[in-house]
Amino acid sequence: MTLSLSGLLNYWRAALLDSKRHIDPDSLSLHPLAFGNLRNGQLERRLTATLWAEAETGLSRRERERMSAINLIVAFQLLQPEYRHSAISATMDRMRVPMWLCLQVTREGKLLVSGNPGDQIIVDRAVLAPASGVQTFSQITEVDDYSGSNPPPADGSDWPTFWRYADQMFTSLFGEPADRFAPRHHVNLGAYIACGTRPADASKAIRKVYDTLIDQDDVPAPLLQRLINPQEAKDVTGIAENAALKGRHLGQMSGDFPLNRSQRQSLNAVTAVADGEIVAVNGPPGTGKTTFIQSVVASLWVERALVEGGEPPVILASSTNNKAITNILDTFARASLPTQHPLSASPLIERWLPEVTQYGLYLPSKREVEKGIRPEHAAAWCHQYGQPWGGLPGSMENDSYLQGAKDFWISRFRDWAGQDATDLKEATETLRELLQLKASAMKAALTLKDTTALLFDGRFPTASDIARLRAVIDQDESRSQTLRECARTALELSHGSLLEAIFSWVPAVKRRLWSRVHSYLDAQNLADPAWTWKTFLGSATLRAWLDDLIAKHERALDRKKEAVANWSNWLHALQPILAEDVQKEIAAKPDILDERLDTLVRPELFHLAARYWEGRWLIEVDAATRSRDKTFTGRDRDACERRWRRFAKLTPCMVSTAYTAPRLFDYYKGSTELLADFIDLLIVDEAGQVPPQVGSALFALAQSTDRRRYAAAGACLGN
Template structure:
C-alpha cells in the first residue's frame, strides 16, 4: 500500500498544481483595483460596469437581465520586473507576473462576495511553489499550503461574509509566504521578492473542474483505503504477459447477451469478450481500438453480457459506469446506447416502459442542455429523468404498456408483475440452457467431423466410404476365386507335387500370368496361392472392420444430427429460427455470428423485460423519506434500481466521484469504494492519468478502451514540474528516475490512461493489451495510409477497395487539389491561408449539391467536413462559407481534429494551410493528428493546399501522405 499511497500523493499533487495555474492576464482585459476597494468589498462604479459589459458581450437583453452576479479574479500581488533583472531574464518572468489570485463574485452594484458554491479558494501558482526542478521564483511550498488547508477546513466551512473571507485570505497568505499581506515584498530563503503597488481585477475564465477529483484524492490519502483495482493501475512495473484466451465452446457458453442484433462481433471483438470472462478481482483489461474497429459495438456487448448474467442468477443488475474526460466522448456513448437498431423479431425489441428511450443515463454537470438533446439526465439524488420515471403517472402508464406487450409476446393474459417476472426468467433460462446444450452438441459433433464440414455432407462422405470399402471387399473375394480357378488349371500332378518343391518355376510362371494392373503393389513375389489367399483374406477383414466402424460413426452422427434437428425445432418453439433453413457447418466463428444475432440478442431483451418487471414491482425502491438522500444504503438502493432499466451510467471523470459520495454526518462523508462492478474508460488515449486514477478506487474491475495514436490528452504540467512532484512524493529519487515513469506511463506530463492501463494488463497482442483489428469505416485505399503511418499493418481493412464498387462521385478515394502559395500568415500562435480558404469554399459550393444527390438517404450533416491543423483557418473558412450565403453551410462541420474526434463524414477536406516555404511542422510533429484526420473519411479524403510543403521522405506523416496523393489530382 505504501507504493500506491506515494503514487496517489503524486497524482493528487499534480491535480493541485494544474488547478492553480499561472494566469496570463496581460493578454486579456484587466482593471486596476485599490486595496480599500478590496477591504470594503465595494468596487468602483466605472470598473464593475465595464466588467459586466465584458461579460455580457453580445448576449440578449433577456439574458443580461437575468445575470445577477459574475465571477471575477483579483490579483493583489504582482512581482516587480526589477526583482533582480538578470534573474528575471533567466527565469523568463512575464511583464505582469501574478503571485496570488483571489476568486470572488461581483454583483450589479459592484459588491464583492465569497463564492462558496464553486468550491474555489485563493491560490498561489504552482510554478512559484517548492519543490521545483527549474524554479522561476519561490514564494512558498506545497507542504505549507497542504498543512494550512488541512488545519483550517472548519474555518473554510464557516465562511459566509466578505470580512470572514478577507481574514482567511490574509491568514493564508501570511502562513505560506511568511510575509504580512500588507508588505511590499516576500522574503524567502534570504531572497527578497519585491512587489508592485498595482492590483488588478478581471473576469474569471478558470473552471474548477477538478474539485470532486481532488476531494476523492484527499479522502483516499486520509483514509488509507486499499483498492485492488487502484493498486493494479498504479503499480510501478509492467505486468508480465500470459497466453491469450482461445475462442472455444466454453467461452461461447459464457457469452450470454448481445445488445446489437444487426451486427455480430468481429473476431477481435469476440477475443475481448472472451478475456472479459476471465477477469479476476481488481483486474484491468486494456483494448487498443483504432478508428472504425467497432469500439461502440464492443462496449454494448460487454454491458449486455454482464446484464444478462445477473438476470440469469436473479441478482441485482451490474453497476457499470462508462466515463471519459470530454463531453463528446461520453455523449457518443449515450447516443449509441439510445440507437439500437431493431432486427424485426417483434414486440420483444421494444421497451415495455414509458418515458425511456435509452439504455444509458447521463450524470452530467449541466442537466438542461443535455436534456434538451434527448439524453436521460439525472444525479445521485434522483432528479430529472429518474424523477419523471418514478412519477405516479409514468408508473401507471408503464404498467399498462408492460402488461399489453407481455400478453402480445407470450400469447397469454397478463396476471401480475411477479407472474410476468417468473415467466420471463423461465424463458430466458430455457433459451440460455438450450444455447449451452446446443454448444455441447456442437462440440460432440466437432470432435467427429472437424470444423467446416456440414453434417449431411459428412454422412454422404461416410456412405461413399462404406460403399467404397464394400466394393474393395467384394473385389477381394472375387480375386480369391479367380486365383483359385487359375491355379486349378495346372495339371493335377504339378499341383500334387508342388509341396515337395517340384515344378516351382512352372507354378510361378503360371500364377504370374494371372496378375492384374495395380495388384503388384499388394502381392509380392514369389507368388504362392496360400499367401495370395491370405493377403486378400486380410484385406477383406480390414475392409469389413472399416465398414463396421463407418456404420458406427454413421449411426452416431445420425443420432447427433437428429438431436441437432430437434434442437433447431426447440429453438423455433422459443421463437428463434436459428439458421433459417440454411445448412451450416461447425465453424465456431460462423456459429458465433448466428448466436449473436439470434440467441444472445433475444436473451438481452428478455433480461431487459425481466428487470423492467422488477422495477415496476418496486424492487429496491427508495421510500419517500429516503428520496434525495445520499446515505450509503440509500445510494445502493438508488443505483441498483436505476441500473435495472438503464444498465450503463455515463459521466465524465470530473463528475464521477461526486455521484458515489455518501453522507455520514455533518462535515463527515465517505465514498462507495469498490461499489462499481465495471468501470469503462472510453477514449482512454485522451485521458491524463491523474484525472481518472482516483475513480479506480470506486470499482472492482476496469475495461479501458482507447488509441494512443489518436488525440493525446491536454497536459497541464511541464515535465520539470512533473519531475519535481514525483521526487517530492517519493516515487522516484532523482531527475533520472523520471525516465522509468515515462517508460511505464505513470506520469502527468506525457502519458494517458491508455498507456497506464496497457502496462497493468496481463495480455499482449501487437503490444501490451488487446487489439481491435477489423476496420469497416473507410475504403481500403484511405485506411491503408493510417495502417502504414501508425498501426504497423495490423489493421484488417474490410470495407473493400473502391475499385470493386461503383463510387457515387466518380472521384478518387484519396486525392488532392493543388493550391500554389509560398507562405501562410501567422495569427498569434495559429495560421491562415486566405487563398486556400477561397478555393475550398468555391469547391464546396460547386460540388455540394452533386454530393447531396450522390447520397440521397444520408443526413446532410454527415456529408462534408473540413479539417485543418489551425483554429484561425477554421474560423476563416466558416466565415467565408457564411458570407457567401451558401444555404447549406450549417451542415458543414469545420474545425481542428479535436472537433472530429469520434465522428465520420462521406467526404473530408483537409486544409493544410502551409505554403511551399513553410514546411509541414504541425503535420509531421504529430502523426496522430493526420491519423485522426484521414480516418474520418468514409469515401473520400482530399488535401487542399500546397503539395510542395510536404516532405519527400515517405517516413514522415506528410511525406507518406504525399506518396498516396501523387497521381490523384482532382479539379
C-alpha cells in the first residue's frame, strides 16, 4: 500500500502539536486560587508569599534581588472524577484541566501576561476529541477554528483585555464559563495555581520542516519518501564479501580490535546498497553498534579524501535518547591507538591543530548551551541568524588562532615527514598522495586475494601451500621437457625404416609400427589404453595426439604458475602497508588479513585523511579570512553548505538531537528554507525509541546525490 506523504505529514504535525498542548497536573505543586482574584488579576498576599518562597528556594540573595516577577501556571479549574469503581475508572482516575494560563506575578501579587497573549493559553489536548478511551469536553478542530477566527490581543495588552479573551474562549469551547463548568462524572474544584512555565516547544523546528514539505511540492525529500513507502525489506546479512566491498572499508578510528563478523556484515550492507536506501542495524547493548558507526564514518571520510579537490561528507548522527547522544560523542572524542601499536609514537596520530582533540561535533540546543557543554565534547552553535558560530568554530575561525595553527600544523608535518614543505598546499598533497598509495595497495591486495582464491577453488593458499605448489611446478616443468623428448622419439619410431614407411598401410606393418610406438609410450606412462593398432593412422595423427597431450600439460602448468604469481603479487601489494614480520604472519595465515588491516592499516588511512582534511581546513579558512568571505555568517544556500563542509573537515561526525538538528540545517532565500537533500549520511541511533513524528523530519534533510555512491543515505540503529 502506498502512503500519502502529505497525509502523513499533516498527521505527524498534529501529533507534535498534541504533545505541546498538554500539562500533567500531577507534575505541579498546585495551590487553590479564588476565581474572583484570578478575574481581577490580583492574588491575595498569603498566596503570593507562598509562591514567591517556592520560586526563590535555592537562589542566592543577589539572584532573589534581581527578580521582579516569577512564572506561574494557572488551571482555570481542576476537575476531579466523581467515582473510581466503574468500567471507565481506569481512564478517569486522574485530575483533568481543560485550560491553562501561563502568567507572571509580581511581589505585590499583580498578574502579568508576558509575550504573545495567544501563546499563554493552552487548551489541554487530553480533554479534546478525537481521543481514545477517555471522556472529552470539546474538539481540537473547534480550538483551531476559534483561534483562527478570533485573534488574540496584541502584545502588551492589559490584564482585563487578556482575561476577557481567555474567558470568552473557554465559554465558546466548553459551553459554560469556567467557574460554572462541571462536565458529567466530574466535580469542579475551582481554579488552582503553581510555580512553573509552559511546556517547552521542542518540536517547533520539526513542525517547520513538515510545514515546508506540505506547502512546497518541489522540495526534494526522496529519502523520506523511501521511509514511508519502503520496498520489500531484504536481509542483507547474507551479502557475499568481495574485494569491492572490503575495498570501501577504508578507515578505522581505533586499532584496538578488528571488526567482528556481525559488524563486518553491517558495514558490507551499508557499502553495498544503492544511494537513498535505508539500512536497519539491530542488536542488544554491547554488540558493537557504536563501533560500527565509527567504521562507517571513518571509511566515508577517507574515501572522500582520495578525490582530488573533493569535499568531506556531511554526516549527522541523531537520536531522541540523550544517553545515545552522549555515547556517540564519547566514541568520537578521540581516535587513540594502543601503546603497542606501530603508530602509537608517530606524530601522525595526533591532531595537528591546537586545542582540538575530538572527531565528533555536538550541535546543542540553546538550553543545552546555557546549561553548559562538557569540556571533553566539541560543540558548535548559532542561536541568532547572521552571527558567527560559537563553540569550536568560534574559537578557531579567526586571524589570531589561524596564524598559530598554520605554524603548528607545518611543524607537526615536518616532524612526521622528516622534510619541509613549501606551503600548506604542498604538504596536504603529500599526505593525499601517500593516502592514495596505501589505499590502492590495500585494494589491490584484496582484489588479488579474491582472484587467487578462485584459482584454488575458493580456498586461499598459505605460504606452505605455495611452497609445495612451487615444488610441483618444478616437477611439471621437468615433465614438460620429458614429454617433448618422448614426443620426438615416438614420432621417429612411427616412421620406421624406409621400407616400413612405404608399406605402412599393410596391416602387418601397421601393427608392427604401432606395437613399437605403443611399447615406448607405455614405458613412459604415456600410452592411451583406448588406442589400438587399428586407430594408428601414422605420424600425423600421432603428432596431433602428442601435441594435444603436451598442450594440456602446459596449460595446467600455466595455471599453477599464474596462481603462484598472483599470490606473490598479493604478498608484494602488502609491502607498502604492512611490516615484513606482519606480511610473513599473514602469508602463513591468510584468514587474518582483514583483522590486520583493521588494526594496522585502516587506522593509518584514517589519520592520513584526518591530517589532510586539517590542512584543507587551514587553507580554506585562511583564504576566507583574507577575503572577508561571507561563509562565516552568510545565510544563502552556498554559504551554509560550505560552512557545514568546513565543519566536516575538522570533525567527520556531527551529533544532534532529533529536535535540534532540523532547526540548524536551513538557509535564507527571501525566507528561511529547508536545507533538504544535503546530508550525505544520516545515522539514527536507538531508532526504536524515536517516534516517527519526531525522527521523520531528519530524513527530509538527507539524501546522497553523488552518483559515485559514497554511502547509503540512511542507517537506523536500535536495540
